[in-house]
Structure formats: C-alpha cells, structure tokens
Amino acid sequence: MMKNAVEIRALSVERGGHAVLDQLDLTIGGGVTGLLGPSGCGKSTLMRCLVGVQKVAGGTVLVFGRPAGSRALREKVGYVTQAASVYDDLTVAENLRFFARVLGVGPTEVDRVVEAVDLAAQRDQVVGRLSGGQRSRASLAVALLGTPELLVLDEPTVGLDPVLRVDLWALFHRLADAGTAVLVSSHVMDEAERCDRLLLMREGRVIADGTPAEIKEKVGADDIESAFLAIVHEDAS
Numbered sequence: 001m002m003k004n005a006v007e008i009r010a011l012s013v014e015r016g017g018h019a020v021l022d023q024l025d026l027t028i029g030g031g032v033t034g035l036l037g038p039s040g041c042g043k044s045t046l047m048r049c050l051v052g053v054q055k056v057a058g059g060t061v062l063v064f065g066r067p068a069g070s071r072a073l074r075e076k077v078g079y080v081t082q083a084a085s086v087y088d089d090l091t092v093a094e095n096l097r098f099f100a101r102v103l104g105v106g107p108t109e110v111d112r113v114v115e116a117v118d119l120a121a122q123r124d125q126v127v128g129r130l131s132g133g134q135r136s137r138a139s140l141a142v143a144l145l146g147t148p149e150l151l152v153l154d155e156p157t158v159g160l161d162p163v164l165r166v167d168l169w170a171l172f173h174r175l176a177d178a179g180t181a182v183l184v185s186s187h188v189m190d191e192a193e194r195c196d197r198l199l200l201m202r203e204g205r206v207i208a209d210g211t212p213a214e215i216k217e218k219v220g221a222d223d224i225e226s227a228f229l230a231i232v233h234e235d236a237s
C-alpha cells in the first residue's frame with residue numbers, strides 16, 4: 001500500500017456564509033476511493049480543497065506531504081471538474097498538445113492518453129462536435145497527461161452510457177494498479193461497488209468509511225444503496 005496521498009486535518013470551509021466542511025479529518029491512500037453522498041453534501045468542495053482552488057477557513061490539506069495547490073504538485077495531481085475543461089474549437093489532439101506544453105510533458109504523451117481514453121478515432125475531430133461522453137473523456141485525457149500520482153475526478157461518468165461507464169471504471173482500476181491514487185465522486189450506486197474504499201459524506205462530514213463489503217456488513221444490508229440509506233437515516237436521527 002502506498003503512503004497516504006492525502007492527509008487532511010481539521011479542514012473547515014465556508015461557502016455562501018454556511019459551513020460546508022467542518023473540522024474534517026481524512027486520509028486517502030492508494031486504490032480507487034469513491035466519494036458518495038447527497039447533492040450539496042460537500043463532495044466537490046472537498047475535491048477543490050485537494051487541488052488547492054478552494055478558500056479554506058481552517059485546517060490543513062497535505063498532498064504527498066506538501067500543501068494542496070503547491071507548484072511542485074502541478075504534475076502530480078490530475079483534476080477533472082464536472083464542466084468539460086477542453087477547448088471546443090480545437091481538436092482532441094490539439095487540446096492535448098496544448099496542455100502537454102503547459103504541463104511541460106513530451107508530445108508522445110498525447111498518443112498514450114488518447115489511447116487510454118479510447119479516443120484514437122476522434123483525435124482529429126473538433127471537441128465542439130464530439131458527443132458528451134467523448135468530450136468527458138477528452139477532459140479525462142488532459143488529466144492523465146504526465147501520469148499523475150493522484151487523480152481527482154468529480155463525477156466523471158455523469159451522462160455516459162453503461163458500456164462507457166464500465167470501460168472508464170476499468171481504466172480507473174488500471175491506473176490505480178499502476179500506482180495512481182484515484183478519488184472519484186459519484187451519484188451512481190452500482191459504481192460504489194467498484195471502489196476499493198468508499199467514503200459516504202453527509203452535510204460536510206464523513207459518516208461511513210470502508211470497503212463496500214464492510215459498509216454493507218455494518219448495517220446488514222444486501223446492497224450499497226440500502227446500506228447508505230440506513231446509514232444516512234441513522235446519522236439523521
């Protein structure tokens with residue numbers, strides 16, 4: 001098991017005058033870690049903290065031992081937001097060559113990441129004319145440039161068909177097997193089953209943390225969805 005990729009201590013964040021994260025303590029290691037929880041519970045905010053783009057009210061976030069957002073982490077951390085981060089008027093390959101230059105990684109990386117996200121047939125197409133799923137994969141390809149050691153993916157499979165979702169999850173596991181710590185947020189419960197570790201958030205707190213099997217066993221549920229409903233209900237009462 002790798003040393004912790006992320007160490008969070010007493011992290012507090014306020015947004016719009018409300019406490020979104022309150023004294024959160026959390027470590028994230030290797031494998032694929034799933035971040036689940038109701039809309040608005042703070043998943044995106046937590047991810048923004050990991051990449052250093054969120055103003056925090058208190059606490060520390062260390063990524064590979066350095067403060068989140070440090071320059072030295074630029075090549076080590078890949079981040080895909082919910083909004084596509086590629087340029088619509090450039091082709092897939094042009095986007096990737098541009099971001100490769102920004103990151104200072106070699107042009108051969110472009111071919112590798114295009115293959116990884118299965119966009120070889122679309123590499124010379126303008127992103128604005130790709131399907132939603134293809135565009136998401138183009139954003140993911142950007143995040144894979146330079147082989148990041150931590151990949152932070154905010155709902156990467158939203159709007160994708162089931163076949164593509166299965167393919168992407170296989171890719172996440174291949175990346176994790178090769179040593180990248182992968183943090184993925186999701187609303188989709190069957191995706192939760194595919195994670196090595198699950199974090200269930202509610203109102204800015206982690207209310208369950210374990211493997212899918214451990215979480216189901218904890219409340220005697222047969223599936224993750226029932227387990228989460230039981231845990232949320234327990235937490236609310």
Ligand SMILES: Nc1ncnc2c1ncn2[C@@H]1O[C@H](COP(=O)(O)OP(=O)(O)OP(=O)(O)O)[C@@H](O)[C@H]1O
Pocket residue numbers: 015016020037038039040041042043044045046
């Ligand atoms: N730009 C913003 N300004 C003020 N408050 C915000 C802003 N963005 C989010 N919030 C608030 O922060 C809280 C957490 O939002 P966040 O986006 O982290 O939730 P989430 O769990 O990722 O939700 P979803 O699953 O719907 O994406 C919410 O209560 C939301 O209203």
